[in-house]
Amino acid sequence: MSLVNVKELLRKAKEGRYGVGAFNVGNMEMVLGVIKAAEKNSSPAIMQIAESRLKTSPLHVVGPMMVAAAKAASVPVAVQFDHGHSMELIRQALEIGFSSIMIDASSKPLEENIAIVKEVQKLAAGYGATVEAEVGQLAGDEGEGEKERFYSDPEDVRRLYESTGVDAIALSFGNAHGLYKSKPCLEYSILQRASKVPVPLVLHGGSGISPDDFRKCVAEGISKINIATAGFMAVEAGARQYMEEEEKNYFVLTRLMAESVEKTTSEHMEIFGSIGKA
Numbered sequence: 666m667s668l669v670n671v672k673e674l675l676r677k678a679k680e681g682r683y684g685v686g687a688f689n690v691g692n693m694e695m696v697l698g699v700i701k702a703a704e705k706n707s708s709p710a711i712m713q714i715a716e717s718r719l720k721t722s723p724l725h726v727v728g729p730m731m732v733a734a735a736k737a738a739s740v741p742v743a744v745q746f747d748h749g750h751s752m753e754l755i756r757q758a759l760e761i762g763f764s765s766i767m768i769d770a771s772s773k774p775l776e777e778n779i780a781i782v783k784e785v786q787k788l789a790a791g792y793g794a795t796v797e798a799e800v801g802q803l804a805g806d807e808g809e810g811e812k813e814r815f816y817s818d819p820e821d822v823r824r825l826y827e828s829t830g831v832d833a834i835a836l837s838f839g840n841a842h843g844l845y846k847s848k849p850c851l852e853y854s855i856l857q858r859a860s861k862v863p864v865p866l867v868l869h870g871g872s873g874i875s876p877d878d879f880r881k882c883v884a885e886g887i888s889k890i891n892i893a894t895a896g897f898m899a900v901e902a903g904a905r906q907y908m909e910e911e912e913k914n915y916f917v918l919t920r921l922m923a924e925s926v927e928k929t930t931s932e933h934m935e936i937f938g939s940i941g942k943a
Contacts, residue, residue, distance in 0.1 A: 668735040671743045671765035671889070672795040672832040674709045675865035678888040683938035684879070687711035687867075688930055689747060689893035691722040694919055695900055696734050698926025703740045705927070707943040708934045710740070711765075711889065713747040716754055724757055732762040740943035745797070747891070755785060759792040767835070771799040775821050779828045786829060797867060797889075800825055801837035819858035826864045833889060834859075835867035851878060853885060860886025867891065876936045883938060892933055899929040 678685045688699045690712050703710035712731050714722060728744075735742035745765040746758035755766055766789050770781040782798045789796050801817030817836035825834060838855040851874075859866060865888035868874075874882075879890065903925030907918045934940050 667738055667742070668732065668762070668764055669709075669741040669743050670793070670795040670832075671711060671745060671797065674711065674741060674743055675833055675888045677709075677942070678939070679865050681942060682883065683942055684868075684883040684887055684890045685709050685711060685939055686930065686933050686937055687713050687745065687747075687889050687891045688896055688933075689713045689715060689718070689891070690731065691718055691727065691897065692900070693730060694903070694922035695896055695926050696727075696730055697923040698899075699896075699930050700734050700738050700742065701923070702927045702930035702934060703742060703943070704738060706931055706934050706940045707740060708939040708941070709742070709943050710930075710934075710939075711743045711745055713745045713767075713891070713893075715747040715893070716749050716751065719754070724754060724761070728758060728761040728763065735764075749785075752784070752788070756788065759789060759794055763794065765789075765795045765797065765832075767797040767799070769799050771801060771835075775800075775824060779825055782825070782829045782831055786831065795832040797833040797835060798825060798829065798831045799835040799867075799869075816852065817855060817859065819855060819861075822859040822864075822866075823862045826862050831864065833865045833867050834862075835869050835891075837869075851882070853881070856882065856885045856887070865889060879936050880938075890933075890937055892930075895929055895933070896926055899925040 690696050731744045735744050744763045746763050747767050748769040749755045768785040770778040786796050800821045839851040867889040868887045869891045900922045903922035907921045
């Protein structure tokens with residue numbers, strides 16, 4: 666099992682009609698919580714860190730920890746560099762041992778997006794890593810401030826895939842990064858049309874979407890679901906619980922944070938249908 670690439674996980678997920686959770690992490694407690702949940706539930710998992718989070722979680726520090734944890738896991742775990750923009754940082758992640766790269770050139774015109782994806786694919790191939798791309802831009806806070814939403818055009822999904830053969834494509838159909846300001850209103854017609862393309866589709870901005878909508882997204886063709894905010898809120902909740910404990914020491918703090926992340930990760934795995942699929 667141990668460290669695998671995203672393509673391998675998503676191929677099985679697409680065939681089995683379940684979703685694989687891609688959980689963003691920022692420290693040791695989050696890494697431990699995700700791995701423990703995956704092993705406890707016999708579920709595949711993806712650990713990610715976004716380029717925008719490296720200011721607080723430097724890649725050279727947290728990256729090797731993520732890779733080491735995945736290699737030691739008893740279930741298949743992929744490690745992905747999320748929303749990459751810098752070729753220098755993408756190369757660094759590959760050198761560390763990341764098994765997948767998500768290149769975010771969604772703000773560019775489609776032809777430029779395609780050219781950038783091809784450049785990353787060429788680099789990643791030398792490391793045996795897979796590549797995820799994005800069409801359309803999600804609204805919300807991706808760590809660099811609020812962004813306006815640009816819905817994905819299913820035709821662009823098709824063109825990107827046919828031009829690159831990329832391993833997975835993220836799309837925007839009403840999902841958003843960060844906390845939703847109102848109830849998410851997902852445009853399933855976009856997803857239904859995009860799912861006709863033979864490539865695993867990715868839902869970014871999963872935190873705050875209802876269990877029923879998650880299940881419908883999986884049924885309509887989503888194979889990978891990104892969870893970031895819910896995990897960060899869970900590790901904070903563990904720290905808040907620590908403040909209510911009588912025993913105050915570092916080891917109690919780290920245990921509670923990891924356990925809180927494990928709990929929310931397990932809950933999402935159950936919703937996505939990945940339990941027992943390792």
